[in-house]
Amino acid sequence: MIAGSYRQLWPDLRSQWPNFLRTFVCVVGYVVTVPLLPYLAGQVTTAISQGDVRQTAYWMGLAVLVFLIQNIFLYGEKVWAIRASLSVVLRLRQRVYAHLHRLGIDYFATAKTGDLAYRLTEDIDRIGEVVNKMSQQFISCVLQLIVLTVYIFYLNWQLTLAGLIIAPLMGWLISLFGQRLLMLSRRSQSEMSSLSALMTEVFGSIRVVQAFAAQDYEVARFSQEAEQNRRARYRTEHLTAIQYPVVGFLEAISIMLLFLLGGWQISLGNLQPQALVSFLVAVVLLIHPIDLIAQHYNAYKQTEASVERVFELMAIAPTLHQNADAITLPRVTGKVEYRHVDFAYEPGKPVLRDLCLLVEPGQVVALVGPSGAGKTTIVNLLARFYDPQAGQVRVDGVDLRQVTVTSLRRQIGIVPQETTLFSGTLAQNIAYGQTELDYDAIAAAAKIANAHDFISQLSQGYHTWVGERGVNLSGGQRQRIAIARAVLLNPRILILDEATSALDSESEALVQEALERVMQNRTAFVIAHRLSTIRRANRIIFLEQGEILESGTHDELIAQAGRYAQFYAQQFKS
Numbered sequence: 001m002i003a004g005s006y007r008q009l010w011p012d013l014r015s016q017w018p019n020f021l022r023t024f025v026c027v028v029g030y031v032v033t034v035p036l037l038p039y040l041a042g043q044v045t046t047a048i049s050q051g052d053v054r055q056t057a058y059w060m061g062l063a064v065l066v067f068l069i070q071n072i073f074l075y076g077e078k079v080w081a082i083r084a085s086l087s088v089v090l091r092l093r094q095r096v097y098a099h100l101h102r103l104g105i106d107y108f109a110t111a112k113t114g115d116l117a118y119r120l121t122e123d124i125d126r127i128g129e130v131v132n133k134m135s136q137q138f139i140s141c142v143l144q145l146i147v148l149t150v151y152i153f154y155l156n157w158q159l160t161l162a163g164l165i166i167a168p169l170m171g172w173l174i175s176l177f178g179q180r181l182l183m184l185s186r187r188s189q190s191e192m193s194s195l196s197a198l199m200t201e202v203f204g205s206i207r208v209v210q211a212f213a214a215q216d217y218e219v220a221r222f223s224q225e226a227e228q229n230r231r232a233r234y235r236t237e238h239l240t241a242i243q244y245p246v247v248g249f250l251e252a253i254s255i256m257l258l259f260l261l262g263g264w265q266i267s268l269g270n271l272q273p274q275a276l277v278s279f280l281v282a283v284v285l286l287i288h289p290i291d292l293i294a295q296h297y298n299a300y301k302q303t304e305a306s307v308e309r310v311f312e313l314m315a316i317a318p319t320l321h322q323n324a325d326a327i328t329l330p331r332v333t334g335k336v337e338y339r340h341v342d343f344a345y346e347p348g349k350p351v352l353r354d355l356c357l358l359v360e361p362g363q364v365v366a367l368v369g370p371s372g373a374g375k376t377t378i379v380n381l382l383a384r385f386y387d388p389q390a391g392q393v394r395v396d397g398v399d400l401r402q403v404t405v406t407s408l409r410r411q412i413g414i415v416p417q418e419t420t421l422f423s424g425t426l427a428q429n430i431a432y433g434q435t436e437l438d439y440d441a442i443a444a445a446a447k448i449a450n451a452h453d454f455i456s457q458l459s460q461g462y463h464t465w466v467g468e469r470g471v472n473l474s475g476g477q478r479q480r481i482a483i484a485r486a487v488l489l490n491p492r493i494l495i496l497d498e499a500t501s502a503l504d505s506e507s508e509a510l511v512q513e514a515l516e517r518v519m520q521n522r523t524a525f526v527i528a529h530r531l532s533t534i535r536r537a538n539r540i541i542f543l544e545q546g547e548i549l550e551s552g553t554h555d556e557l558i559a560q561a562g563r564y565a566q567f568y569a570q571q572f573k574s
């Protein structure tokens with residue numbers, strides 16, 4: 001039953017075995033009652049043909065009882081099956097989501113978020129639907145098919161054999177349709193997730209779209225994708241539209257044939273008329289299960305594409321490995337050392353070459369250099385977003401590969417260029433990642449970050465809700481929230497990626513003042529774009545093409561009249 005890609009669902013299915021067992025018990029209960037109905041129909045026919053009202057009423061009463069029991073079992077199987085399948089969906093979703101969070105930022109640099117969202121929602125829902133149908137209706141239909149076939153065989157084997165001649169033909173047809181449906185469905189699913197990826201990308205960058213007056217361009221791009229999606233869906237639905245009439249027509253023909261053969265058997269004296277009624281009722285009862293088996297088999301095949309897409313994500317291995325014996329990094333003083341570090345994002349394209357750098361606790365280091373020199377890469381290695389291919393990065397003398405990533409990152413505060421605000425209150429945003437909010441600590445951090453005043457002026461203060469992208473705060477305010485977020489953890493090491501975009505002078509001054517306060521007594525790496533920051537740094541590291549060309553204070557480097565002096569003249573003299 002669990003074949004191919006579906007096997008990967010095993011851990012999730014196994015966790016729900018008690019519910020599947022309960023479903024199965026109800027299914028068996030239901031199926032046992034099914035052959036009773038054609039039997040009762042035969043008895044009722046005899047009673048009616050004999051004009052016996054009491055007998056008719058007796059058999060009808062029994063039929064009502066059978067229907068009642070049947071429907072109680074039906075309720076049971078539906079409820080347990082839906083419980084089981086929804087729990088499978090939940091477990092699978094949690095499993096995949098947690099797995100994605102184990103992947104490094106290198107994966108997310110290229111992954112399309114819309115596509116990921118589609119796989120986590122639509123694809124997993126479809127899987128749940130199939131699990132539901134397969135565990136309940138499908139099994140029930142297969143059992144009904146078996147039980148009813150045995151029953152009609154018992155009633156008259158010649159008629160049954162005649163009816164069964166057509167069954168293999170139907171089976172073959174159904175599987176043929178199934179294979180083609182799987183292929184079409186794969187295409188349709190991937191079209192749908194491209195569409196979802198496109199929307200996420202466009203709505204996520206709506207400012208750029210509007211700034212470039214590219215709405216028409218985007219609508220055209222969307223229409224093209226949507227049209228492809230329509231075509232792929234149509235092909236799948238069209239095939240289904242052919243399948244049902246074909247199977248239905250074959251069913252109708254087989255029933256006509258049975259009437260003919262039944263009449264012939266009665267004329268030969270091999271069959272009683274009431275047995276023919278039972279036989280035909282049983283055959284009619286067979287049609288629905290056969291239809292459902294075909295339908296569910298199609299859904300099963302179509303959804304295999306979703307299973308593949310979900311487990312494609314599970315198959316992606318994290319590139320960052322944590323040693324089994326990794327220790328928790330004790331509270332550090334903030335000494336950072338790069339020892340002969342070589343690093344490349346892609347093989348054959350070195351970004352850092354034999355980089356050596358020693359930063360003492362409390363030093364503020366400005367990383368300066370042309371775009372693409374490797375400034376971000378240096379801090380990426382410190383936060384261990386990547387591991388170097390050669391050499392070591394050490395904090396307080398400990399190689400980063402020997403400590404757990406969490407214990408390292410808890411001691412590093414990062415203020416990125418662009419601040420992302422998550423949907424939630426300002427307090428939740430400052431205490432991002434913490435479940436217990438300490439409002440005093442949050443306010444203290446906000447004061448250091450020069451954010452307390454503007455937050456207090458908002459009518460709801462720290463409880464003010466900010467949108468997904470924090471559209472209702474200015475750039476400077478967002479930066480100060482980011483600073484407060486970094487400060488709250490009281491990290492020994494800070495990484496500041498100075499924003500290149502200009503703020504108005506008042507906001508700028510507030511941000512600068514906050515940053516200076518935050519950097520006191522902390523080791524800080526600043527990817528510096530502003531002259532004021534560079535001048536105040538204890539040390540400037542001037543990088544070009546992944547190598548440290550010059551290092552020293554601003555005055556020292558200007559006096560050297562080397563590459564830094566040239567760069568400085570180009571960048572800031574005007």
Ligand SMILES: Nc1ncnc2c1ncn2[C@@H]1O[C@H](COP(=O)(O)OP(=O)(O)OP(=O)(O)O)[C@@H](O)[C@H]1O
Pocket residue numbers: 106109345346351369370371372373374375376377378
């Ligand atoms: N995820 C990545 N995959 C592949 N190459 C990358 C990746 N990130 C950066 N690079 C490349 O590595 C080199 C160094 O990039 P890095 O971002 O460290 O430079 P930078 O000095 O911070 O530049 P900028 O000032 O423009 O941000 C560049 O050539 C860049 O194209």
